[in-house]
Amino acid sequence: MTIQELVEGRIDFKGQKTADDIARVVLITSTFLSFVIVFAFSSLMITMSSTFVLCTVALSLVVLPPWPMFNRHPVTWLSESVQEQSQK
Secondary structure, three states: OOHHHHHHOOOOHHHHHHHHHHHHHHHHHHHHHHHHHHHHHOOHHHHHHHHHHHHHHHHHHHHOOOOHHHOOOOOOOOOHHHHHHHHO
């Protein structure tokens, strides 16, 4: 994967759904885990610095780059000649 491919960030529609599902599950889980830790230790500093921030950074590394697993179903567009014929 080249730097240009990383910067462009092209992923397909199913890849967007997968990334959204991963983000939703990880954020809900880390929120619940943070709540349990803050309840157990009664320290917001421990929760925010260790649990929630680390989970958010890890999630960003998994979801934000356009990994090949998010581009397994590329969209195939119609050529111009097919579109012109269908309009007639």
